[in-house]
Amino acid sequence: MNAMPGMGGAARIVSIEGIARRFPGLTVFQDLWFHVDRGEFVCLVGHSGCGKTTILNILAGLDVPDEGGVLVDGREISGPSLDRAVIFQGHALMPWLSALENVAFAVSCRNPGWDKARVRDAARAALARVGLTQAAERKPAQLSGGMKQRVGIARALAVEPKLLLMDEPFSALDALTRGTLQEEVSRLVTEAGQTAFMITHDVDEAILLADRILLMTNGPEARVAEVVQNTLPRPRARANLHHMPGYHPLRDHIMDFLITRSRTLAGKPPEGWDSRRPPVVVPAEA
The missing domain is CATH 3.40.50.300 (P-loop containing nucleotide triphosphate hydrolases)
Structure with missing residues (x-):
């Protein structure tokens, strides 16, 4: 090439x-x-x-x-x-997981050697950056459209990608x-x-x-x-x-x-x- x-x-x-x-x-x-x-x-x-x-x-x-x-x-x-992390038009969250668990899943995929406490701490920090500390335990059905997209943003940034799409x-x-x-x-x-x-x-x-x-x-x-x-x-x-x-x-x-x-x-x-x-x-x- x-x-x-x-x-x-x-x-x-x-x-x-x-x-x-x-x-x-x-x-x-x-x-x-x-x-x-x-x-x-x-x-x-x-x-x-x-x-x-x-x-x-x-x-x-x-x-x-x-x-x-x-x-x-x-x-x-x-x-x-x-x-390369993607934020889609739709929130693309897993509906059976809480906001915290959605972000934690991405963090654990990026850092498979981390223990559960460290993963959850990183996920909480990511949610805090987008102003969702109080909504961490809510599932997507309990969130507004804007809050769902905030979770998606937190999830994407939490894996520290080289490129955000x-x-x-x-x-x-x-x-x-x-x-x-x-x-x-x-x-x-x-x-x-x-x-x-x-x-x-x-x-x-x-x-x-x-x-x-x-x-x-x-x-x-x-x-x-x-x-x-x-x-x-x-x-x-x-x-x-x-x-x-x-x-x-x-x-x-x-x-x-x-x-x-x-x-x-x-x-x-x-x-x-x-x-x-x-x-x-x-x-x-x-």
Whole structure:
């Protein structure tokens, strides 16, 4: 497998190298190249049908590309791993276990040599980080939607993964809960120095969370058309995001892509297009 041009150094933890996913009569995406650096938060944005969830599943080891390869920390992935934790759209909790037991199960899988007390202490600490100390003994049926997702976040972070993968984890929540959890995830990921990759339809969510935003053209034969550098300073809060200098040029650029260019750039790329180096734009500096 050929390395991505410019690749090298300990900073790069994920390298997507020329992957494609095809089904009979349909190429969802092809010749897809991008990377994620250590400690970086990257969001992938695009319309339904461009293959966002398929890309995340490939990164999680739940699907395989038809071409190309995926390197995580310098090694080609060959299936699921606790080095790559996933937070799904649904909470994906085991309903017969309490919140504490759901997190403890993940901790014990990561640390099979730990005794039961140490595992439970680590699980309690993880729940405390997401504000669920008082709900530790409740089962999922006794938790609200937002609390279930908090358990899922605690479980994912408790295994200390090299890469945190998020599949629109807040899309089913009400607006108030969604905003609160977005800010909590931003804080937790920053505090832990966690590398994160997230797919989303929510432009403001991407602006709030991401260091870089990958914009995909419409499918079929989708590709990453632009890499948007988010220069808005951290910490960012949903309540004042729209007051930050540079917010409106950034949002307008992404919205213009989704409304117009994602469609006009779809299919055959422009002449001279280098899929390994999609354009990097910094609209906040425009």
